Amino acid sequence: MGTISEKIFSRAAGKEAKANDFVLADVDYAMAHDGTSILAVNAFKEMEMEKVWDPSKIVIPFDHIAPANTETSATLQKEIREWVREQGIPNFYEIGEGICHQVLPENGFALPGKLLVGADSHSCTYGAFGAFATGVGATDMAEIFATGKLWFKVPESFRMTVEGSLDKHVYAKDLTLYLIGKTGIAGATYKAVEFYGQAISELSVAGRMTLCNMAIEMGAKTGIVPPDEKTFDFLKNRAVAPYEPVYSDPDASYLKEFVYDAGDIEPHVACPHQVDNVKPVGEVEGTHVDQVFIGTCTNGRLEDLEVAASVLKGKKVAVRTIIIPASRSTLLAAIENGTMEILLKAGVTPATPGCGPCLGAHQGVLGEGEVCVSTANRNFKGRMGKDGFIYLASPATAAASALTGEITDPRKI
Ligand SMILES: CC(C)[C@H](C(=O)O)[C@@H](O)C(=O)O
Ligand code: SF4
Structure with missing residues (x-):
């Protein structure tokens, strides 16, 4: 059927x-x-x-x-x-x-x-x-x-x-x-x-x-x-309306x-300039990072901010780090449960809930040759500035990399 x-x-x-x-x-x-x-x-x-x-x-x-x-x-x-x-x-x-x-x-x-x-x-x-x-x-x-x-x-x-x-x-x-x-x-x-x-x-x-x-x-x-x-x-x-779940x-x-098999999966990053250029984080560990961006429709939700906070708690970021909650209610929840305070004390820069620099228009585009670890979904050439390099990663990998200034396996922090 x-x-x-x-x-x-x-x-x-x-x-x-x-x-x-x-x-x-x-x-x-x-x-x-x-x-x-x-x-x-x-x-x-x-x-x-x-x-x-x-x-x-x-x-x-x-x-x-x-x-x-x-x-x-x-x-x-x-x-x-x-x-x-x-x-x-x-x-x-x-x-x-x-x-x-x-x-x-x-x-x-x-x-x-x-x-x-x-x-x-x-x-x-x-x-x-x-x-x-x-x-x-x-x-x-x-x-x-x-x-x-x-x-x-x-x-x-x-x-x-x-x-x-x-x-x-x-x-x-x-x-x-x-x-x-x-x-x-x-x-x-x-x-x-x-x-x-x-x-x-x-x-x-x-x-x-x-x-x-x-x-x-x-x-x-x-x-x-x-x-x-x-x-x-x-x-x-x-739910704005009644709904009927559908199954195959x-x-x-x-x-x-x-x-x-989920057991085969370790932290991964997608390397420039294609989303399927995916490698286990260990293969690119140590790559210099200029900016970290945690947010977007892929990974800007409360649990993403919480994961970042768990990595950054009581520490200071080594590179500029932009964190943008996916919505006003995400931001409010992150304020209410203390997540935002941890992030701010760690030195991150917040911005208005929205897409932020994801599509390269504002709020953190990259300079020539700069490298960003981003929790977004696209790393095409020119996506966040014409000559930038984007590594896509989880909020944990992004936060770990923010602490060291290089791509870092979050399991080692
Ligand atoms: C601007 C918009 C058309 C675009 C999209 O459709 O995906 C944007 O959201 C993106 O992520 O590149
Ligand atoms: S610009 Fe980025 S955050 Fe906004 S909808 Fe597209 S992928 Fe999502």
Whole structure:
């Protein structure tokens, strides 16, 4: 019978949908942020549309260059705010509320069985809740704004199982980088990757978000973790609508199945300039570091900040270290439980919840030849400054490297 994707598309298209079918599907929630909504809004206006299909289903967070860094971005943001007001879109999140991929789950939009589409490639993050969630371009988003529908080719699915438990000092990010290293940046192109196994069930909700966030980095259309009690607990008092969890059938058909052993996974880093250039941290230990960045939609959640604090507690960073909580509520929680104080005393520089320097626009871009250990999801050439070098790592590895000024195995701190 069906995979999770086939089942979600069957419901959303109102007829049985199988892998490779083309379907016109009803989108449950649509997201566009300050970086992409202006393009979508312009395309929407060009279509001579007046009203969006359903203002309550559209979510607009301001996170990418927030607060604005130039007059141009300030003016574009002003135009989006005006459009949001005109359209009566209630789910608008101002600068400082956080990164779109944190804001949607926290506010209960990322729900099992739903179809979510975002004008951002890391919208696959919501698959951590058993949704089918994917990124589209601005003109597709304009189509959704207008009609609430979009054409999809139902993806074929991969089944990735990670058996056993991760070691104590190995985190969701290490697991994710390991899987991307095995699959390659194009190894799962246009596939939906379903994740199974003990190591996946043992991941926290935040860890599952880290994993699904980076599904796109193996080329996947989305990554999906089947929802369980942890998911339902997280959604209690948050879900904006009733939802129905969807699971694959025992005889569902997968294009490929992969089985990995969590015991084989150690701390990993993705070396410049490609996300699948993944190595165990030991192979690059000692590499000089100029900046450490802990944050983003991949690893800016409370547990990530807590891990960093556990490494930095009572010590001082040796290089400039920027820490950006993924959302206002993450920042508040980190203040309330003392995490923020530990980090500040260790010498880190905080910034407004949002994307920060992740996309190379502001708040910590790199100088020529500089090296950054970052907890983000992309390390392409030019990503954080045109001649910078980015090593992607877990918050533990990033914090350990901040203490020494060189890439450091967190197990040795
Ligand atoms: C700006 C936006 C379109 C982009 C994306 O889609 O991923 C950004 O979030 C990124 O991570 O590069
Ligand atoms: S934090 Fe980085 S990867 Fe995530 S949405 Fe923002 S720019 Fe994109």
